[in-house]
Amino acid sequence: MMFYTHLAFGLLCSLLSLKYLPGISNKYIFILLVCLISIVPDIDEAGSKLGKKLWFIAKLFSHRGFLHSIYPPILLFLLFNYVFHSSLIAFAILIGYFSHLILDALTVSGINFLNPILTFRVSGFIKTGSIFEILLFLALLGLDVFYIFKLIV
Numbered sequence: 001m002m003f004y005t006h007l008a009f010g011l012l013c014s015l016l017s018l019k020y021l022p023g024i025s026n027k028y029i030f031i032l033l034v035c036l037i038s039i040v041p042d043i044d045e046a047g048s049k050l051g052k053k054l055w056f057i058a059k060l061f062s063h064r065g066f067l068h069s070i071y072p073p074i075l076l077f078l079l080f081n082y083v084f085h086s087s088l089i090a091f092a093i094l095i096g097y098f099s100h101l102i103l104d105a106l107t108v109s110g111i112n113f114l115n116p117i118l119t120f121r122v123s124g125f126i127k128t129g130s131i132f133e134i135l136l137f138l139a140l141l142g143l144d145v146f147y148i149f150k151l152i153v
Helices: 002-021 029-036 040-044 049-053 055-060 072-085 087-105 133-153
Strands: none
Touching: 002 029, 002 087, 002 133, 029 087, 040 049, 040 055, 040 087, 049 055, 072 087
16 A cells, blocks of 8 residues: 555544543544554565665565564554553554554555464455555545544534
């Protein structure tokens, strides 16, 4: 999926999560963190917005490899929740990261959720950058606007 589609879905997931995570002290920081984390897994792609800035990470990990599995978000969640005692950051990481994985699982290329331990590849029908993804992005953007107004009012 494209950068903006991940951001739009991350924003939607953060807005929907606020209803089920009443203990979030600062909603705006939580939303910002989820959105930022929703683009992090693509750091393993040298051509991505983050990958261009941190190109050496793309040399360490193959695209849609380990960083596109369930292990990084779970490990980061445990680290921030139990070591640093920050549930705000821990849940933002979990939600943002999984929002990215869910969208990438819908693409034709798919992802291996259990990489490198097991092969559990999930792939969908959306081609990255296709008209269908653009329509999905616009739908997500519409839902984002709806829930932002709902949050404000």
